Amino acid sequence: MISLTDSQKIGMGLTGFGVFFLFFGMILFFDKALLAIGNILFVAGLAFVIGLERTFRFFFQKHKMKATSFFLGGVFVVLIGWPIIGVVLEVYGFFLLFRGFFPVVVGFIRRIPVLGSILNLPFISAYVDKAGESNSMV
Numbered sequence: 180m181i182s183l184t185d186s187q188k189i190g191m192g193l194t195g196f197g198v199f200f201l202f203f204g205m206i207l208f209f210d211k212a213l214l215a216i217g218n219i220l221f222v223a224g225l226a227f228v229i230g231l232e233r234t235f236r237f238f239f240q241k242h243k244m245k246a247t248s249f250f251l252g253g254v255f256v257v258l259i260g261w262p263i264i265g266v267v268l269e270v271y272g273f274f275l276l277f278r279g280f281f282p283v284v285v286g287f288i289r290r291i292p293v294l295g296s297i298l299n300l301p302f303i304s305a306y307v308d309k310a311g312e313s314n315s316m317v
Contacts, residue, residue: 190227197221209262218254218269238276246275281310 183191197220204213226234238247250272257265285307289295298307 186227190224190229192224193220193227194224197224204262205266209266211257211260211262214257214262214266218257222254243276246272248272250276282312285310 197217200213200217200220202217204210204217207213229237237243238251249268253265253268253270253272255265256268285298289298298304
């Protein structure tokens with residue numbers, strides 16, 4: 180079992196609430212306030228989980244500057260009041276930032292009994308294989 184420090188536990192809670200508020204804000208027709216709260220909680224939770232220094236190193240690597248600018252630019256656009264455009268920018272930046280983790284996630288999901296069989300369906304497996312063969316582990 181993985182041992183978490185108190186700050187990492189707080190970070191997991193903040194990240195979870197951030198994802199919840201982001202999801203809830205999208206369900207409620209891109210509510211600006213909920214999306215803004217979700218963004219702030221998600222970024223703060225990430226900083227608590229992996230630490231401030233590692234968070235800055237992750238976001239501000241030279242080869243991730245484009246992704247970071249889209250993600251943080253989307254957060255800023257949501258905060259100033261254009262939620263749909265901001266969420267589109269955030270999602271694009273999120274996929275650019277975390278694309279190296281997608282093969283790991285796909286491999287993990289394929290081992291889950293029900294989800295693995297869904298991912299192996301013929302019309303879904305082509306897209307999942309394409310996402311899972313990304314070899315840009317960063």
